[in-house]
Structures are given as structure tokens and as C-alpha cells.
């Protein structure tokens with residue numbers, strides 16, 4: 001334990017990482033560190049929130065209407081820092097968004113790091129559906145994407161010990177006391193309304209927790225997404241429309257059913273941890289119900305159906321180093337993760353990282369994330385693989401998603 005602590009004490013600071021990696025955009029380095037360490041807002045920064053202009057809802061599965069902060073930050077280069085989950089008890093000192101010389105800025109222990117702005121609220125946020133549900137509760141907006149979460153729970157949590165250890169969906173679901181399913185008519189109405197805003201969106205996005213039921217495992221999940229995609233697809237004239245689904249890893253038949261019956265244009269199944277042993281420890285439900293090798297195999301099969309460049313997989317960057325069973329050395333962890341990412345890239349599947357945020361309500365609450373340098377090297381490695389295998393990151397780029405520092409590198 002003491003040895004690990006010493007390693008962490010020798011971590012390079014953000015300015016040192018910037019100096020050591022001058023070819024990596026400083027915006028990407030700042031974004032990564034803010035996500036890794038979390039961010040708080042000063043009273044002055046919150047005073048600059050204009051509820052008529054800015055988006056202040058919590059991101060993702062949570063829909064609390066109180067204690068809201070800006071859902072995200074926008075940097076000067078147009079890239080986003082998603083801040084909806086602020087790490088607590090992560091052993092890291094969070095950044096502070098403050099106001100200095102009349103500008104909203106990110107500060108690190110008193111030093112101004114970079115000017116930031118808040119995301120703008122979309123037009124539909126102030127409206128209600130015919131069922132009198134505020135539309136901001138039905139679909140969440142990113143700067144250029146509409147996000148829909150039709151199923152707000154995850155059935156892996158129904159079996160004790162099967163939830164992913166970094167995930168807080170079950171705790172969030174219980175706390176928010178919300179319905180499991182979002183009403184289909186409300187979704188259709190909200191998307192229709194959102195699309196009236198000219199020029200705002202470039203894609204639609206769907207995700208949610210896993211639904212394990214059905215004739216075959218996951219059939220009900222596939223059926224739900226088919227229903228939602230058919231409904232929102234009425235807004236488009238083309239057979240396929242710009243869209244992404246993050247679902248569970250489906251069988252070839254399920255993938256085909258999804259592709260042939262909807263306008264969905266890209267597919268993601270998050271493997272989360274690119275190492276069989278760590279995957280089995282960290283994502284036990286996925287391991288028992290589907291399995292690591294099968295998850296990879298299904299991703300590769302999805303490329304045959306959705307096409308090259310239209311299939312990827314998300315990883316929770318850094319969680320492979322969680323204690324006590326994760327990798328203890330950053331070099332060893334990087335090598336293991338990138339070699340698995342390369343194996344997938346050879347088959348046209350690219351990996352993207354979400355920076356592991358130690359989430360309240362997760363089994364891994366109270367853990368400490370790896371060094372900033374680790375994340376920078378991971379992003380660099382994932383970007384290098386995409387370039388080597390000539391896979392475009394467009395389906396998950398900084399405009400559509402904005403949550404992956406590695407795909408931010410692909411814009412350069």
C-alpha cells in the first residue's frame with residue numbers, strides 16, 4: 001500500500017504533463033484532468049448561470065431538479081468537459097470554476113488555468129409534452145446531439161454482485177425514484193420539438209441500462225430500441241439517419257433485426273475494461289451473462305452489419321487500475337489495454353475512453369484514479385490505433401459526443 005502511495009506522489013502535474021507531451025492539445029490535457037479530479041463551482045460562477053440561456057440539468061441518468069449546476073463546460077476550442085458527475089472522496093483536489101476579472105475560468109488551487117463557458121440550453125427545454133412532463137426530463141441535449149435514455153435502470157443489478165463496480169445507476173435510480181421506462185409518446189414529441197431548432201443537432205443518441213429479459217437474452221432490450229428508433233425515425237426522410245445506440249452486446253440476429261428495422265446508423269456496446277481478468281472482476285454481470293470473448297466477437301460481427309467506422313466500444317479509462325485486483329503498474333495496464341484495443345481495431349472496432357470518475361453510490365466509491373499522464377498516454381494510444389487502422393472517429397467525435405479525450409485528438 002505504501003509503495004503505491006509513493007508512486008502516486010511522483011505523478012507529474014498538469015503543467016509537467018503539458019511540457020512532456022507538447023504534441024497533445026493542451027485543451028485535451030486540461031479536459032482530462034478536470035474529469036479525473038472533478039470540478040466545483042464557486043458562488044460567483046453559479047451567479048453567472050442564466051437560467052434562460054444555460055443548461056443546468058444533471059447529466060445522464062439523473063434528473064434531479066434541485067442543486068443543479070451547469071451541465072458542462074465549453075472550452076475556447078469548442079471542446080466540452082462533461083462535469084455532471086463531480087467526483088467526491090476520490091482523493092483528488094477538484095478544480096474550481098470561478099469568476100476572475102469578469103471572466104468565467106477554471107482554476108486549480110488558486111491559479112487560473114483556462115477560460116470556459118457554459119453550454120447553451122436548447123429551445124425545447126422550457127416546453128412540456130402533452131402528458132405535462134418537462135421535455136428536459138425526456139431528452140438531454142449536448143451541444144449538437146439529442147440524448148434519449150428509454151430505460152433508466154439496469155437489470156444486472158437485480159442479481160446481487162452483478163452490477164459493474166464503477167457504476168452508480170442503481171443508486172441513482174433508487175434516489176431519483178423515477179420510472180424505469182420513459183414514455184414512448186413523450187420521446188417522440190420531444191424529439192419532434194427539438195428538431196425544430198434550426199442547425200442545432202447533428203445526431204440522435206440512445207442508451208440505457210441493460211434489459212436481460214426476452215425469448216433470447218436481451219431480446220426485450222432490442223425490441224425497445226427498435227420501437228423508439230422507429231418512432232423518432234418518422235422525423236427523417238432517409239432510410240438511415242445520424243444516430244448512435246449504446247446497447248448491450250447483441251447476437252448477430254439481434255444486430256441484424258436492429259439494423260434492418262430502424263434508421264440506426266452506428267452501434268456501440270461498451271466492453272468497459274479491455275482485459276479479460278479485470279473485466280470479469282469489474283463487470284461480473286456482463287462476464288457471467290455474455291462473457292469477455294463473446295462481447296468482443298459480437299462487436300466484430302456488428303461491423304459486418306453496420307459497416308466499417310460505424311461500430312465502437314467504450315472503456316472506463318483507468319478503472320483497470322482499481323484496487324485491489326487491478327493492474328498496479330501504469331505501463332503494464334497501458335500495454336494490456338492497448339493490445340486488446342488493437343485486436344479490436346484490426347476488425348474495424350475502435351475503442352474510446354471515458355475518464356473514470358469515482359462515482360458516489362458505486363462499489364468503487366473512495367478509490368483513486370490513475371495519474372493524468374496515464375490518461376494522456378491512453379488517449380494518445382487509442383488515437384494512434386484509429387489512425388493506423390484508418391478508422392474514422394466521426395460517429396463519436398467531439399461534436400457528437402464530447403466525452404472522450406481520445407476522439408478529441410482525432411479532430412486535429
Ligand code: SF4
Pocket residue numbers: 153154155156157162163164167168169208209210283
Ligand atoms: S451495464 Fe454496467 S455500466 Fe452499464 S448500466 Fe449496467 S451496471 Fe452500469
